Amino acid sequence: MANEYILEMHGITKEFPGVRALDNVDFKVKRGEIHCLVGENGSGKSTLMKILSGFYPYGEYEGTIVFEGKEQRFKNVHDSQNVGISTIYQELAVIPELTVYENIFLGHEIKKGRFIDWNETIVKAKEILKTLRPDLDPSVKVKDLGVGLQQIVEIAKALSKNVKLLILDEPTSSLNEDDSENLLRIIRELKQRGITSYVGGVSAAGGVGKVMNSLIGALVMASLINGMNLLGVGISLQYIIRGGVLIAAVVFDIKTRSKVR
Structure with missing residues (x-):
């Protein structure tokens, strides 16, 4: 089937001083699937994710990345986001002092002319959260939320960028049982919407x-x-x-x- 795989990584090798973290790794993810990568600590799971996300730019590793049939050479995280890849790391990248809606659209604000359209921002934030956690108030500061809800804010941020491939690095490591179940529910619902999820970092x-x-x-x-x-x-x-x-x-x-x- 043409374009069966949304992601293909071939011959990926990454070395750090004195350590070869990845050695000629091939990795494929089918379009619309939930793909889980299981391995021990230190096996290179997070390194592979960081290469895919652009955290380690092209030139710092060997091998090729093909996304949606096109070879990609990401220079930074923004490059990967521009083609539809969003990464949620174990250390969440939220700003505690900002509200939920400010965090969701941070870096790609909705503007009216030269100024940020806060009313439209709140409306769009509510629309996104309605599919994830309808009872989450977008005007609440992120510092007042638990880790599980902060993770939902990160997912909402990815959805606001029209994500096609969502990468989650050790997503349940700091969650309780209820939050873990809710996260798995969200991932399954994203699958129904055609969004591919790559869940890694299971020790x-x-x-x-x-x-x-x-x-x-x-x-x-x-x-x-x-x-x-x-x-x-x-x-x-x-x-x-x-x-x-x-x-x-x-x-x-x-x-x-x-x-x-």
């Missing part, structure tokens, strides 16, 4: 932790790793086993949540 502890509590999940993974080291299991086989455990944990978690609903 070993976090992946298992969603099933058995973060602390227990971390202990289980640590015990597994130590046990394999004692048994002399090769590093390649260790990665396969650990990956299988993560996938099994995620699948079990999804089935459990479905039964609860």
Whole structure:
């Protein structure tokens, strides 16, 4: 099928002093899907996202990025945003002292002549929030919101820029169970609207932790790793086993949540 993939990354290699974070990575995301990237801490998930978002500009890595059938060479974050890619990092980029509507349109304000049209800004902010969280007052200062609602403000900001591919870096790492469920609901609804989501940064502890509590999940993974080291299991086989455990944990978690609903 033509243009089946909205994103293709080929041969991506990124090095830091003394460390090769990514080594000839190929990565594809189909149009309209929710694609989750699972891996351990330090495996290069966030680095891949930062390359795609333009945080690491073209020339600081090897390989090619193809978005909507065209090769892209992003010089900065604005370049990626201009083609429809928006990134929400684990450290949210909101301005606490500004209101929700000011944050949503920060950097691409709605203007009437030479001045910002605040009335229209508020109207547009309400329209966007209606699809995400109708009860969220756009005139509230972001500093008075919890992390879950601040994340919604970030998503609203992406929607205000006509996002086509939404990248979320460790989106549930600082959320409670209710906020995590709400975020997953929003991502599913965005899929229905044709927006592709790339969710990454799920760590070993976090992946298992969603099933058995973060602390227990971390202990289980640590015990597994130590046990394999004692048994002399090769590093390649260790990665396969650990990956299988993560996938099994995620699948079990999804089935459990479905039964609860």
